[in-house]
Amino acid sequence: MSIDTQIAEIQLVLPPEAEERRLRSLDQLQILDSPPEDRFERVTRMARLVFGVPMASVALLDRDRLWFKMVEGLPLSEVPRAETVCQTTVARTYTEPADPALIVDDLARVPEFARLPGVGGDGGVRFYAGYPLYGPGHQPVGTFCVYDTSPRNFDDSQQATFRELAAWAQRELERADDLERAAAVQRQLLPAPMRGVDGYSVRSMCAPAYAVGGDFYDHYLTGDGVVFTVADVMGKGLGAAILTASVRSALRGASKALDHACPGTSLGEAVSLVANHVADDLTSTESFVTLFHARLERSTGKVEYIDAGHGLALVSRKNGDVEALPGCGLPLGVLIDDEWTSEAVTLDPGDMLIIVSDGLLDLLSEDSDAGTVGDFARGHSDPQILCSAVASLAAKCAPLDDVTVVAVRRDDSG
Known part of the structure; x- marks a missing residue:
């Protein structure tokens, strides 16, 4: 030169x-x-x-x-x-x-x-x-x-x-050898694609910024519904991944146990129980977790949810309107003995619930916000199309942050 x-x-x-x-x-x-x-x-x-x-x-x-x-x-x-x-x-x-x-x-x-x-x-x-x-x-x-x-x-x-x-x-x-193994384990811990939810289409994806990430999503069936979770542990890499596994396990375990012992238990009780369970870990690591935790009632389309500092969930209506869902409280790990109260929204036929992590904001534009996500959602009205579009963005421009998407659409005939 x-x-x-x-x-x-x-x-x-x-x-x-x-x-x-x-x-x-x-x-x-x-x-x-x-x-x-x-x-x-x-x-x-x-x-x-x-x-x-x-x-x-x-x-x-x-x-x-x-x-x-x-x-x-x-x-x-x-x-x-x-x-x-x-x-x-x-x-x-x-x-x-x-x-x-x-x-x-x-x-x-x-x-x-x-x-x-x-x-x-x-x-x-x-x-x-x-x-x-x-x-x-x-x-x-x-x-x-x-x-x-x-x-x-x-x-x-x-x-x-x-x-x-x-x-x-x-x-x-x-990566090192242990990091490669951690990445494989983290992929294996993600739930299998959800099929056969009568009246609904469900798709999810997660693209870590590095070998392992601090995001996770989860979903599983209940009696007349489905539970969905998207969470983001502060930080990236192996340390965040360790906390991610702990929070995921605690939340799934607490939610299932409460549903079994006391059907109809509020989501706030489950989130508070988990927050207390992981409080010492989050305090000692100076970390916190943003969380969107929801329960869908399939027969009515009602979604009860907790948004603990996450702030990136919305409903894309069939008529093209997009509604950002308001938050319900602080992230886990910010205050000791904090409590959360749930909110609710209803999915009518043709509507889609979309929950994303903040890594998607970086992919869309340098100054994007929840409104930008809403604009993006309008052009991708099907969960599979939406997740594929986000995966394509991540493949073209390596993300700076973990990118997670969970999309749930009520069928037009639902």
Whole structure:
């Protein structure tokens, strides 16, 4: 690449919205300031061996610093962002997305790089090769780099090897063996597609932003109805997934037990019982859970529901109107011994209840809200069509947040 191109990239300032998306993705990794790990050390050690260089790193670019998850040959744990070449590597994902690698034969020959601390001089860095690393939503969050104290160049074969090692670092950033297993278990815990609900069509989908997610949905049959749940545990990744499994199990168990022992028990009692059951876990992890929990009476179309801080449920009427359902209280984990009172809405023939998580907002537009979801729903009046459309959006633009949808439509003849 030309020196002029390098200088232009150094001077690039990301639009605030792009930088915030990038930092949000970095935050979702929940890896900043964590201890070194052997899986990253294996990548940097192999890079030093293959290329015969004294230094290699896996680093994450925070708002004001470059933090090293793993670094060999450099006595550093972090450096100011403004004093790094890696910020230029991250910038290349926006200017050169097809070829974001930044390979500079001699940093000392580029004035904007030469004046950075640690570049040139006795024992300073001269050669640099960096490749962006990506977080949820395919946002550039860091770099995989190799450095040398002498100028050099990479031939085509070495460049190909460098990209392969960067891909290895990317895989390690995305998942470890236990994370892959957790992702498989989480998928298996989702309920089977609901079929045969007389008079209704039901479809659900969940697309985690990363290997595992903090969203979940659930549904199961009762005597004359169906219970639906969509919940979002604060946070992403394995920690949120652990809490998700706990909340899901507690809510299903409490709801079924109360329905069996005391038919007609209010949803508020079930949610309060679960909130008390998981209160210590949410307090100790400084987390909370937004929740939409509903019970449908099939014969009448009446939906009794609790919206605990979720705020993303609506009814799309047959005539094209869309009604946002009001919330009923705070999320679980905000206040000790909180209580929830249920609300109700009725599905007439042709109406559809739609419950989504906030990950869908990011997919629809940067400034979307519940009204945007309503506009989207108007163009997808069937649960299967709606879920397929959301899945297509997630496939085209990797989500920054977990995306969950549950849609229940009362048949026109219902």
